[in-house]
Amino acid sequence: MRVRREHASGKAIKAIARDLHLSRKVVRKAIRAPDADMAYRREVQPLPKLGPFQGQLDTMLEEDEARPRREKLRLTRIHDLLVREGFDGSYDAVRRYAARWRRTRRRDVMNAPAFIPLLFRPGEAYQFDWSHEDVEIAGKPMRVKVAHVRLCASRAMYVQVYPRETQEMLFDAHARAFAFFGGVPTRGIYDNMKTAVTSVFAGKERVFNRRFLVMASHYMVEPTACSPAAGWEKGQVENQVQTARGRFFQPRLRFASIEELNGWLEAECCRWADMHRHPEHKELTVAQAWAAECAVLQPIVAPFDGFHESEHAVSGTCLISFDRNRYSVMAKAVRRTVQVRAYADRIVVRCDGEIVADHPRCFGRDRTIYDPWHYLPVLVTKPGALRNGAPFQGWELPPALAKLRRKLGTGDDADRRFVRVLSAVLDDGLEAVEAAAREALLAGVTSDDIILNILARHREPPRALAIATPEDLMLRHPPRADCNRYDSLRGLHAAA
Structure with missing residues (x-):
C-alpha cells in the first residue's frame, strides 16, 4: 500500500526502492499488482520421491473413495501399502498429496451442471415415488414399500406403506392420496417404474401401461415420465423420501399391523403440514397453502377400481x-x-x-x-367330512348354529343332523336358518326336523284376511242322516 501511494504521488521507482530498502523489481511488481497480492504460487509441484508411485496412489485413493464409510482406509494404512511397494518417502508427503487430490476432486464436484428452479401453479401437478424402509410389524422385522405423493404447489405430503410395489398397490396409493388431499391435480410426474411405463424412447416419449392409462383417464390426470437417471426432475418427492425417512421412520417404527402404521403416518403428515412453513411463502404454513390449493383441485367423482x-x-x-x-x-x-x-x-x-x-x-x-361356506354343497353329500375336513376346523359359526351344534353332540348321527340343517342355507339363506335355529332353541328343542319345519312355515305365504258374514257361514249342502253309509264302510258282513 505504501509503495503504491508514494508512486501515485509522483515519486520515482528508484527513490522508493532506496527509501524502503526494496529491490526495484519488487517495487514494480507491487505497482503492477491490481489486488496487491504478493503471495508466491508454485506452478509446478516436484515429487522427487512420490512421483514414480503417483499412479498407484491415485488408484488407492479412487478405490477408497468408493468404499462404504466403515471400510475406508486411514492415510497411515495407505502409506504403509505404498512402502510395501517400494516407496521410501515420508507419511507427510502422502498426506499432502491426498489433501491436494481431494481438493481437486471437490472442485470437480462443484463444477456439476446447474439447474433451474421450478415453479408450479396450485392444482397443476403432483409427484410420485417409492422408497424402501425397515419397520417392525407384530414383533417381526419387515422391509416395507412406501408410496410418496406430494403436491408441487403447496408441498403437502402423503405417505402410505405397502407389503409390495405392485400395480394394485400403486392404484390404491393414488386413491388414498387423492382422498387425503381432497382432490386431484391435472398432471402427475413419475419415474420410469415398470408398473406405469412399458417402453422408454428418446426424449420424453413413453409407452405407458394400459391399466395405468385407464387409471389416469379415470382421474383426468396427464402422466409425465422423467428422463432416466434424472431424479432432479421430481426433486420435491425425492426430498420428501429423505425427510420422511429421517422424521417418520427413525428410530425403527413398531406397530401391531400395517393398517395401524398407515393411520399413524396419515396423522404425522397432517402434523408435519401444520408445523412447517411453506418454503416460498414464508407467511403461510404448508397446511394453509394446502387448504388454498384444495379449492382448485379437480373433484373426485369416484375412487378408481384399482385391481x-x-x-x-x-x-x-x-x-x-x-x-x-x-x-x-x-x-x-x-x-x-x-x-x-x-x-x-x-x-x-x-x-x-x-x-x-x-x-x-x-x-x-x-x-x-379357506371359507367353509364354499364347501357347503359338497358337505351336503358328504356329511362325514364335517369332523376332519380341513375347511371346517375352527369354523366360526353364528351363535345360534354354534349352540345347536354343541347341543346335538358328537358322532356321525349328530354330524348328519347338523349338516341337514346347514343344507337349508343354500335355499333359505344364513339369516333365515339362524333365526329358525334360535326359535327352536328358545323352545328347548334341538331336532333338525323341527327346525326345517319352522323354515317351511316361514316360507308359506300369509293367508289373506276376510270378513265372515252369516251368509258365508250358512251350509250350502245340508247333512243327511244315513247310517247305511257307515255300514258300507265296515264291509260285506257288517249287517250280520
Whole structure:
C-alpha cells in the first residue's frame, strides 16, 4: 500500500526502492499488482520421491473413495501399502498429496451442471415415488414399500406403506392420496417404474401401461415420465423420501399391523403440514397453502377400481394358487378357469361374471385360506367330512348354529343332523336358518326336523284376511242322516 501511494504521488521507482530498502523489481511488481497480492504460487509441484508411485496412489485413493464409510482406509494404512511397494518417502508427503487430490476432486464436484428452479401453479401437478424402509410389524422385522405423493404447489405430503410395489398397490396409493388431499391435480410426474411405463424412447416419449392409462383417464390426470437417471426432475418427492425417512421412520417404527402404521403416518403428515412453513411463502404454513390449493383441485367423482387381473385354474379341492398362497372358491367353479382381481388388501375371484370368492389378501407364503361356506354343497353329500375336513376346523359359526351344534353332540348321527340343517342355507339363506335355529332353541328343542319345519312355515305365504258374514257361514249342502253309509264302510258282513 505504501509503495503504491508514494508512486501515485509522483515519486520515482528508484527513490522508493532506496527509501524502503526494496529491490526495484519488487517495487514494480507491487505497482503492477491490481489486488496487491504478493503471495508466491508454485506452478509446478516436484515429487522427487512420490512421483514414480503417483499412479498407484491415485488408484488407492479412487478405490477408497468408493468404499462404504466403515471400510475406508486411514492415510497411515495407505502409506504403509505404498512402502510395501517400494516407496521410501515420508507419511507427510502422502498426506499432502491426498489433501491436494481431494481438493481437486471437490472442485470437480462443484463444477456439476446447474439447474433451474421450478415453479408450479396450485392444482397443476403432483409427484410420485417409492422408497424402501425397515419397520417392525407384530414383533417381526419387515422391509416395507412406501408410496410418496406430494403436491408441487403447496408441498403437502402423503405417505402410505405397502407389503409390495405392485400395480394394485400403486392404484390404491393414488386413491388414498387423492382422498387425503381432497382432490386431484391435472398432471402427475413419475419415474420410469415398470408398473406405469412399458417402453422408454428418446426424449420424453413413453409407452405407458394400459391399466395405468385407464387409471389416469379415470382421474383426468396427464402422466409425465422423467428422463432416466434424472431424479432432479421430481426433486420435491425425492426430498420428501429423505425427510420422511429421517422424521417418520427413525428410530425403527413398531406397530401391531400395517393398517395401524398407515393411520399413524396419515396423522404425522397432517402434523408435519401444520408445523412447517411453506418454503416460498414464508407467511403461510404448508397446511394453509394446502387448504388454498384444495379449492382448485379437480373433484373426485369416484375412487378408481384399482385391481390387477389374472386367470387361474380351480383344482378339484376348490382351491386356486395366487401369489404363493392358496384360496378357496365356491364348489360350483371346480375344475374351471376363473379371473382373479387382486386389490391392495383383498382378492375377488369371478367365474362367468359371478363372484365366487372374496378373501382378505395374505402376503405370506404357502398358506391356505379357506371359507367353509364354499364347501357347503359338497358337505351336503358328504356329511362325514364335517369332523376332519380341513375347511371346517375352527369354523366360526353364528351363535345360534354354534349352540345347536354343541347341543346335538358328537358322532356321525349328530354330524348328519347338523349338516341337514346347514343344507337349508343354500335355499333359505344364513339369516333365515339362524333365526329358525334360535326359535327352536328358545323352545328347548334341538331336532333338525323341527327346525326345517319352522323354515317351511316361514316360507308359506300369509293367508289373506276376510270378513265372515252369516251368509258365508250358512251350509250350502245340508247333512243327511244315513247310517247305511257307515255300514258300507265296515264291509260285506257288517249287517250280520
